[in-house]
Amino acid sequence: MAHDERGVTPQREDFSAWYNELVFKAELVDRGPVRGTMVIRPYGYRMWELLQADMDRRIKETGHVNAYFPLLIPESYLQREAEHIEGFAPELAVVTHAGGKELEEPLVVRPTSETVVGEMMAKWISSHRDLPMLLNQWANVVRWEMRPRMFLRTTEFLWQEGHTAHADEADAMRETLLALGLYAQVARDVAAMPAVAGEKTPSERFAGAARTYTVECMMRDGKALQAGTSHFMGTNFARAFDIQYAAESGGQQLCHTTSWGMSARMIGGVIMTHGDDKGLVLPPLLAPYQVVIVPIGRGEQADQVLPPARELAGRLVQAGIRTHVDDRPQLSPGFKFNHWEMRGVPIRLELGPRDLAAGTALMATRLGGRKTPVSLDSAPARLNFELTAFQDLLLRRATEFRDQRTLTVDTWEQFASAVATGWASAFHCGEPACEDDIKAATSATPRCIPDDGEPEEGTCVRCGRPSAYGKRLIFGRSY
Amino acid sequence: MAHDERGVTPQREDFSAWYNELVFKAELVDRGPVRGTMVIRPYGYRMWELLQADMDRRIKETGHVNAYFPLLIPESYLQREAEHIEGFAPELAVVTHAGGKELEEPLVVRPTSETVVGEMMAKWISSHRDLPMLLNQWANVVRWEMRPRMFLRTTEFLWQEGHTAHADEADAMRETLLALGLYAQVARDVAAMPAVAGEKTPSERFAGAARTYTVECMMRDGKALQAGTSHFMGTNFARAFDIQYAAESGGQQLCHTTSWGMSARMIGGVIMTHGDDKGLVLPPLLAPYQVVIVPIGRGEQADQVLPPARELAGRLVQAGIRTHVDDRPQLSPGFKFNHWEMRGVPIRLELGPRDLAAGTALMATRLGGRKTPVSLDSAPARLNFELTAFQDLLLRRATEFRDQRTLTVDTWEQFASAVATGWASAFHCGEPACEDDIKAATSATPRCIPDDGEPEEGTCVRCGRPSAYGKRLIFGRSY
Numbered sequence: 001m002a003h004d005e006r007g008v009t010p011q012r013e014d015f016s017a018w019y020n021e022l023v024f025k026a027e028l029v030d031r032g033p034v035r036g037t038m039v040i041r042p043y044g045y046r047m048w049e050l051l052q053a054d055m056d057r058r059i060k061e062t063g064h065v066n067a068y069f070p071l072l073i074p075e076s077y078l079q080r081e082a083e084h085i086e087g088f089a090p091e092l093a094v095v096t097h098a099g100g101k102e103l104e105e106p107l108v109v110r111p112t113s114e115t116v117v118g119e120m121m122a123k124w125i126s127s128h129r130d131l132p133m134l135l136n137q138w139a140n141v142v143r144w145e146m147r148p149r150m151f152l153r154t155t156e157f158l159w160q161e162g163h164t165a166h167a168d169e170a171d172a173m174r175e176t177l178l179a180l181g182l183y184a185q186v187a188r189d190v191a192a193m194p195a196v197a198g199e200k201t202p203s204e205r206f207a208g209a210a211r212t213y214t215v216e217c218m219m220r221d222g223k224a225l226q227a228g229t230s231h232f233m234g235t236n237f238a239r240a241f242d243i244q245y246a247a248e249s250g251g252q253q254l255c256h257t258t259s260w261g262m263s264a265r266m267i268g269g270v271i272m273t274h275g276d277d278k279g280l281v282l283p284p285l286l287a288p289y290q291v292v293i294v295p296i297g298r299g300e301q302a303d304q305v306l307p308p309a310r311e312l313a314g315r316l317v318q319a320g321i322r323t324h325v326d327d328r329p330q331l332s333p334g335f336k337f338n339h340w341e342m343r344g345v346p347i348r349l350e351l352g353p354r355d356l357a358a359g360t361a362l363m364a365t366r367l368g369g370r371k372t373p374v375s376l377d378s379a380p381a382r383l384n385f386e387l388t389a390f391q392d393l394l395l396r397r398a399t400e401f402r403d404q405r406t407l408t409v410d411t412w413e414q415f416a417s418a419v420a421t422g423w424a425s426a427f428h429c430g431e432p433a434c435e436d437d438i439k440a441a442t443s444a445t446p447r448c449i450p451d452d453g454e455p456e457e458g459t460c461v462r463c464g465r466p467s468a469y470g471k472r473l474i475f476g477r478s479y
Numbered sequence: 480m481a482h483d484e485r486g487v488t489p490q491r492e493d494f495s496a497w498y499n500e501l502v503f504k505a506e507l508v509d510r511g512p513v514r515g516t517m518v519i520r521p522y523g524y525r526m527w528e529l530l531q532a533d534m535d536r537r538i539k540e541t542g543h544v545n546a547y548f549p550l551l552i553p554e555s556y557l558q559r560e561a562e563h564i565e566g567f568a569p570e571l572a573v574v575t576h577a578g579g580k581e582l583e584e585p586l587v588v589r590p591t592s593e594t595v596v597g598e599m600m601a602k603w604i605s606s607h608r609d610l611p612m613l614l615n616q617w618a619n620v621v622r623w624e625m626r627p628r629m630f631l632r633t634t635e636f637l638w639q640e641g642h643t644a645h646a647d648e649a650d651a652m653r654e655t656l657l658a659l660g661l662y663a664q665v666a667r668d669v670a671a672m673p674a675v676a677g678e679k680t681p682s683e684r685f686a687g688a689a690r691t692y693t694v695e696c697m698m699r700d701g702k703a704l705q706a707g708t709s710h711f712m713g714t715n716f717a718r719a720f721d722i723q724y725a726a727e728s729g730g731q732q733l734c735h736t737t738s739w740g741m742s743a744r745m746i747g748g749v750i751m752t753h754g755d756d757k758g759l760v761l762p763p764l765l766a767p768y769q770v771v772i773v774p775i776g777r778g779e780q781a782d783q784v785l786p787p788a789r790e791l792a793g794r795l796v797q798a799g800i801r802t803h804v805d806d807r808p809q810l811s812p813g814f815k816f817n818h819w820e821m822r823g824v825p826i827r828l829e830l831g832p833r834d835l836a837a838g839t840a841l842m843a844t845r846l847g848g849r850k851t852p853v854s855l856d857s858a859p860a861r862l863n864f865e866l867t868a869f870q871d872l873l874l875r876r877a878t879e880f881r882d883q884r885t886l887t888v889d890t891w892e893q894f895a896s897a898v899a900t901g902w903a904s905a906f907h908c909g910e911p912a913c914e915d916d917i918k919a920a921t922s923a924t925p926r927c928i929p930d931d932g933e934p935e936e937g938t939c940v941r942c943g944r945p946s947a948y949g950k951r952l953i954f955g956r957s958y
């Protein structure tokens with residue numbers, strides 16, 4: 001705990017060091033014993049729970065039901081879809097022994113569940129009446145990571161994966177975009193992360209997908225984080241797993257399937273979207289504690305202040321505000337201020353004998369500025385108001401930041417300069433080789449063909465050939 | 480779906496066949512592709528979600544916080560506690576290859592997490608101020624099963640595992656019993672399963688525990704189901720993982736730790752406690768649908784009845800009742816009655832044109848008896864009342880059943896007869912060899928030394944030596 005006071009490397013000095021130090025100092029995570037794994041500590045896990053509860057509600061409200069599929073999948077399942085196994089083979093963890101014996105067929109620890117879900121859908125779907133089948137699963141998956149990074153790329157991670165089957169392409173495409181919209185909403189309305197939603201270029205597609213969509217968010221170092229993806233599989237998996245149905249008009253038809261996932265990587269996104277040199281800055285909707293009350297005074301003063309602090313906390317909790325009283329007697333108020341600033345608590349209330357006498361508490365928000373006295377009587381309503389304002393402010397700030405760092409460019413020089421600090425909105429010829437060339441030169445890749453981009457034609461910012469996709473793409477370096 | 484109409488093997492004919500058929504026909508589960516694994520289908524998973532939500536609330540209300548520890552654990556971790564590895568070695572699934580290479584050290588897929596939690600607690604705990612540390616995790620675990628059975632024993636299962644560290648034995652014992660009490664409450668108050676809580680005999684302890692406690696429930700075939708266990712580890716794991724703290728009085732001390740788990744096996748318990756020859760009978764608190772409305776009439780009549788059925792459902796949902804309207808036009812009411820009886824829905828409302836004209840719906844409960852007209856106007860209040868009564872009735876019925884089948888016995892003959900159909904309350908000498916002997920003769924084992932048993936001494940029901948434990952034990956065959 002004494003670590004707190006040492007602070008973290010400033011963002012401008014080394015953004016990556018800032019992040020890597022902060023996730024540990026804020027006690028979000030710890031390193032697992034196996035390379036690339038992480039332990040999610042209670043403070044970090046609570047953020048995930050809050051995100052999860054919100055997403056689960058939205059997933060259910062849009063007609064999906066949760067189910068659970070097995071962790072261990074026969075290796076042969078993945079091989080049934082050629083692109084799928086090609087994409088995932090290098091990342092697989094393989095169980096070869098179990099129950100004291102060598103297994104006849106090796107089992108992979110699921111890297112994703114399209115294959116086993118496909119196998120079951122083939123069993124469960126027989127008629128058009130069984131469609132659409134709208135499933136979701138909350139689960140852990142394992143992908144062997146060469147360059148692990150807490151929350152962003154870990155060998156094991158927690159996520160939800162939606163898997164749906166539909167009678168035709170149009171219905172499956174509607175679903176693909178519905179999930180995409182859901183992710184954009186969660187990012188914006190819960191995580192205060194403005195997202196650009198759009199389609200991936202063919203070279204960035206999910207292994208086995210016909211079309212992949214993404215929501216991309218800008219981090220404070222100008223890089224992009226893919227915050228969720230939604231895949232239209234066409235009939236690729238239906239063919240590999242024989243997912244057929246008897247059509248209303250008679251005859252057997254292949255289903256069209258989708259899958260879509262959002263993971264605990266979102267927590268990493270929240271950290272890198274809002275955090276500053278003092279530590280985390282949490283959107284109230286994802287903050288384990290939205291308000292922390294720090295009693296001021298020692299000894300007899302503390303005895304005097306603590307009961308009203310607890311009474312105030314009780315009233316805030318009653319009003320639906322996640323509130324914590326930091327009553328640790330051995331620590332100074334200054335230590336506590338730093339402690340909760342590091343942990344990103346949106347609002348701190350200081351309550352000393354003088355405040356108490358005046359019937360107020362002193363409010364400080366995590367974004368600084370002048371401390372304001374708040375009437376104890378009206379504190380619940382006032383703090384609910386302030387928390388909403390704080391949530392809005394974070395979104396506005398992140399949106400402005402992203403817009404300032406997104407440049408519409410038409411020359412290579414402008415392009416290279418834009419992606420050094422943010423994103424470039426530019427034309428591209430659509431050739432994978434040209435994408436590779438851009439990546440080699442700048443580390444930037446096409447993040448997406450934005451859904452809300454204006455129809456426009458031009459020439460490729462790199463090679464000068466005519467533009468593809470009928471609009472500009474967003475390019476950026478990414479996590 | 481047409482399966483429904485075929486029904487299941489009667490319980491009296493073959494209880495095991497009844498169970499095995501029912502879990503599939505009620506669409507709770509399906510077989511996973513790997514031997515001993517299962518897919519939890521939406522209807523079964525919803526039951527787990529309802530149980531999980533209730534338990535999670537209780538776990539948090541008693542001061543615990545959730546965290547998440549890695550799935551893959553170095554094999555060497557398990558070896559640090561000799562009894563622990565001895566107990567779990569035969570059940571381990573082992574990852575030997577990952578990322579396209581053979582691993583230097585094999586990794587086990589967690590069968591339980593004491594070892595990795597112990598390793599982290601050793602890092603996180605330094606002072607008495609860090610204690611107690613009260614953690615819980617919701618996770619999947621893998622134990623290779625030779626005799627798999629859906630929900631009861633599967634190669635992978637879902638559970639919560641509590642892990643706590645304490646300054647002294649007394650505090651750790653308090654925690655062990657707190658968790659035990661929590662399990663007994665959840666079994667009784669949510670699953671309507673009356674539980675006998677007590678300590679396991681030494682031979683039935685968890686691998687590495689100093690004391691193991693259990694809640695045991697009686698199934699309708701008279702066998703016992705262990706519905707949750709709570710372990711006092713003493714300093715066994717603290718010593719193996721070096722979990723120490725600086726005591727307030729100075730000097731380093733080993734922590735005392737506990738662990739406790741309850742799993743989706745509880746769903747199997749619910750099925751076998753309440754189910755009958757028509758299918759599941761669900762306690763309302765765990766029923767995905769508490770009320771199903773079946774519109775009666777076809778063609779024009781259906782058009783007339785469906786809107787008021789939906790309006791009624793809306794009002795029931797408003798009143799917090801999980802309600803479903805079975806509006807499938809192609810199926811007869813009789814088919815629907817069977818369908819929902821198989822799925823254990825507590826209350827069915829039939830709504831036909833004549834009911835509608837009378838301002839009522841016809842109520843049938845899953846336990847049968849006369850159908851009763853219910854006023855549409857007062858339906859929400861009435862159904863909330865009926866659901867509470869139904870929940871109570873299931874608990875009362877299960878308690879009576881258990882009490883009738885639990886016999887206090889003092890002779891071997893009585894004992895053998897009691898455990899053939901239920902439980903025996905009997906004295907035992909405490910010798911493991913004598914336990915083995917009883918098991919060989921009757922398949923029965925000591926389920927627990929019941930917490931609420933009267934202090935009493937006698938002679939061992941098998942060997943005639945003086946009794947141990949100071950009270951009678953509960954014996955029974957078990958799952």
